[in-house]
Amino acid sequence: xxxxxxxxxxxCFTIPIIVNRLTSRRDGLPSSYHGSNDRKTDFIVYTExxxxxxxxxxxxxxxxxxxFSIDYPSAQALAAIK
Numbered sequence: 231x232x233x234x235x236x237x238x239x240x241x242c243f244t245i246p247i248i249v250n251r252l253t254s255r256r257d258g259l260p261s262s263y264h265g266s267n268d269r270k271t272d273f274i275v276y277t278e279x280x281x282x283x284x285x286x287x288x289x290x291x292x293x294x295x296x297x298f299s300i301d302y303p304s305a306q307a308l309a310a311i312k
Contacts, residue, residue: 239312241292249303251280284308 246264255277256262263272284295287310294311 241310241312242307244300244305244307245279245283246304247279247281247283247306249281251278252282253280253286254278 256275262275262278264275283306284297287295287308290310292310292312296309296311298307298309299305300307
């Protein structure tokens, strides 16, 4: 690959975002599950993402974060670009 050709890396994922609230950890709180609380086979929630979810992407070293609303407010897709 030529040295002057810049490579861009990206990571894409979906997360539920709680609107009008900041991201918080669930340490010490009752269990919460991604999907449905009555189905214990769903994924346990360790972090509840809020309106500041994009900051974690920038702090991880990515240069850009794009947010796409898949099913507002319950599902957002984030694209992290490096």
